[in-house]
Amino acid sequence: MNWPSPDWKRARGWHADRSVRHRHAGAGRQLKEVTKPRCRLALTKWTWLPQASGRRFAGFTLLELLVVVLIITIIATLLSAALNQTRAKAHQIACLNNLRHLQLSWSLYTDDNSDLLPLNRSEPSADEQAYGRRNTTNSWVVGNPKEDITTRNVVKGTLFPYTKSAALYRCPADRSQVVGHPLLRTRSYSMSSYLNGDDAGVDPRVKTVSSAVGTPSPDKVFAFIEEHEYSLWMGSFSVSPPEKSIAAIVRWVSLPADRHERGCNLSFVDGHVEYWRWFSSKKLAPYGRPNVNKHELRDLRRLQEGVPRP
Numbered sequence: 417m418n419w420p421s422p423d424w425k426r427a428r429g430w431h432a433d434r435s436v437r438h439r440h441a442g443a444g445r446q447l448k449e450v451t452k453p454r455c456r457l458a459l460t461k462w463t464w465l466p467q468a469s470g471r472r473f474a475g476f477t478l479l480e481l482l483v484v485v486l487i488i489t490i491i492a493t494l495l496s497a498a499l500n501q502t503r504a505k506a507h508q509i510a511c512l513n514n515l516r517h518l519q520l521s522w523s524l525y526t527d528d529n530s531d532l533l534p535l536n537r538s539e540p541s542a543d544e545q546a547y548g549r550r551n552t553t554n555s556w557v558v559g560n561p562k563e564d565i566t567t568r569n570v571v572k573g574t575l576f577p578y579t580k581s582a583a584l585y586r587c588p589a590d591r592s593q594v595v596g597h598p599l600l601r602t603r604s605y606s607m608s609s610y611l612n613g614d615d616a617g618v619d620p621r622v623k624t625v626s627s628a629v630g631t632p633s634p635d636k637v638f639a640f641i642e643e644h645e646y647s648l649w650m651g652s653f654s655v656s657p658p659e660k661s662i663a664a665i666v667r668w669v670s671l672p673a674d675r676h677e678r679g680c681n682l683s684f685v686d687g688h689v690e691y692w693r694w695f696s697s698k699k700l701a702p703y704g705r706p707n708v709n710k711h712e713l714r715d716l717r718r719l720q721e722g723v724p725r726p
Contacts, residue, residue, distance in 0.1 A: 427543075449504055456611060461690070468530070469608060471707075475671055507589035508681070508691065511588065511589065511604075511642070511676065512681050512691065514583075514586075514605070515605065515682070515686065515689045516683065517582060518605065518640050519640060519688075520580035520687065522534060522575065522639060522640075522683075523626075524578050525556075526576065526625075526626045531625045531626050532612075532624065533557045533624055534555070534607075534611075534612065535554050535612055536551075536555055536608075536612045536652045537651065538555075538650060538651020538652060539551075539552050539651075541560060543575065547562045547595060547649070548560055548649035548650050549649070550649050550650070551573075551652075552651075554574065555567065555573065556607060557570055558572040559572075561594075561601040561602055561603040561604075562594065562595050562649055563594060563595060564602050567582035567585075570582045570585050582602065585602060586604045587605075587642060587675070587681075589676065590604040590642075590675065592645035593595050604642055604643070604673070605640050605641065605643065606641060606643040606652055606653040607639060607640055607652050608641070608652065609622070609654040609655075609670075610622050610655075611623060611639055612722050613651075613652045613654075621723065621724050621725065621726050622724075623724055626685065629685050631724070632722070632725065634684065634686040637685045637724055638682045638685075638722040639683050639685050640682065640683040641672055641682045641683075643671065643672065643673060644671040644672060644698050645673070646671065646699075648669070648670060648671075652670075654669040655669060655670065655716075655720055655722075656669055656671045657670075657720060657723050658720050668698075671698050671699075673698070674698040676691065678696075678697055679691055679692055680693055680694075684722075694715045695711035695712070696709055696711040696715065698715075
């Protein structure tokens with residue numbers, strides 16, 4: 417190939433005093449003119465360079481990467497929140513199902529025992545301050561979940577031949593542990609102390625047969641309830657009736673759970689189950705100290721309405 421001479425370029429009006437010139441020269445190449453400055457008749461050296469193909473190779477900028485990471489983080493957060501809500505809802509539904517089975521077993525027991533309610537009695541434990549009281553051996557369930565490290569006491573209960581599953585006695589959302597052991601508790605539910613409880617024959621509110629539950633109606637009287645892990649666990653769930661002294665009706669004796677979005681599940685004598693959302697989170701006040709919070713009092717009085725009348 418014959419390369420163009422500098423004289424030919426000058427004849428075409430090109431000025432050699434310019435330092436850099438570019439001219440396309442076929443076959444995909446660029447012609448680069450290099451001259452020395454300040455010399456009008458300076459010799460010119462021509463070199464041929466490959467022409468760029470036009471394809472642009474570019475990566476992400478730091479800002480673009482940060483935006484992508486931020487978007488992924490937001491999406492992951494939203495998915496995690498949705499997953500947690502779905503899991504919590506599934507636990508609540510499973511808990512309701514457990515109580516429905518317990519209540520059905522309770523009803524079957526009364527049908528098989530001439531309307532007599534399952535026994536719901538307690539006895540002193542070695543350390544009531546730490547564990548509370550234990551359910552007796554002939555009650556619907558035996559022992560105390562604060563100290564039971566196996567399901568043996570659940571199996572000993574009079575309702576187990578009807579439930580046939582120890583898993584029904586524990587809410588899947590209950591993460592409370594046995595005192596002094598890294599083990600999950602075996603039971604989350606308690607029965608109302610007014611249903612064949614310790615004061616049967618002494619307190620006219622305590623009923624021993626199902627047909628005696630009349631006021632309020634069976635669909636208003638609760639039977640089983642989720643008890644709070646920090647409750648006293650006195651063998652049955654106790655609620656002071658509204659007719660007691662002012663000091664008694666403004667404090668919790670047993671504390672309901674609030675693990676389901678500040679609420680808990682209950683079953684009722686007629687067989688149905690409900691989810692109750694509380695007005696405030698549950699915290700057991702020291703003995704003798706009233707629950708002065710107005711929202712707490714609304715929760716307490718709501719539960720007092722589910723206690724049988726004399």
